[in-house]
Amino acid sequence: MLDFSEIKLGKVVQFNNNPCVITKCDFLRKQQRKPVKKCILKNLITGSNLEYSFKSGESIEEADLARKMATFMYKSGNTLSFMDEITYETVETDESILGDKVGYLKEGQEIALIYFNDNPISVDLPIKISFKVIDTVDVDKGNTVQGVMKDATIETGKVVKVPGFIKVGEQIWVNTVEDEYSERDTGK
Numbered sequence: 001m002l003d004f005s006e007i008k009l010g011k012v013v014q015f016n017n018n019p020c021v022i023t024k025c026d027f028l029r030k031q032q033r034k035p036v037k038k039c040i041l042k043n044l045i046t047g048s049n050l051e052y053s054f055k056s057g058e059s060i061e062e063a064d065l066a067r068k069m070a071t072f073m074y075k076s077g078n079t080l081s082f083m084d085e086i087t088y089e090t091v092e093t094d095e096s097i098l099g100d101k102v103g104y105l106k107e108g109q110e111i112a113l114i115y116f117n118d119n120p121i122s123v124d125l126p127i128k129i130s131f132k133v134i135d136t137v138d139v140d141k142g143n144t145v146q147g148v149m150k151d152a153t154i155e156t157g158k159v160v161k162v163p164g165f166i167k168v169g170e171q172i173w174v175n176t177v178e179d180e181y182s183e184r185d186t187g188k
Contacts, residue, residue, distance in 0.1 A: 103158025139164035
């Protein structure tokens with residue numbers, strides 16, 4: 001149990017029987033009233049946000065999450081299949097737990113599956129992943145001002161913005177958190 005003083009940004013709590021991460025937490029104290037912590041909780045299963053004000057003396061249960069390393073095997077329809085790296089069991093889950101990040105999954109890629117009550121609820125991707133550019137258009141010769149960005153399709157079919165100098169066949173690093181090009185992959 002987390003008491004009032006331990007409720008802070010980044011903590012994962014069990015709110016209404018769902019795991020929620022505290023994404024914003026403000027301490028408020030008004031004259032002649034008990035202090036409160038006004039928080040925004042993000043539900044880790046549905047992705048929805050809700051506001052709740054914790055009153056002084058109130059406590060909340062910390063969510064019991066398990067993190068297991070797995071390897072992405074394949075996608076079949078809307079189902080993603082992973083192999084647990086310790087037990088070698090196949091774990092299947094709906095692609096909705098990844099949302100728009102599903103385009104960053106490559107076969108054989110190591111990820112972390114987040115479990116709540118023995119059910120996978122989320123996937124932690126590496127922050128940067130190397131991809132091969134399979135399609136892009138050339139930038140107009142007159143449009144070479146610094147910072148020109150263009151669309152590029154990476155090997156998984158996802159489209160990301162890259163600088164104008166990137167060509168088809170190059171390896172690039174993509175930041176999966178920010179959904180943007182990071183740098184060329186020089187192989188070092």
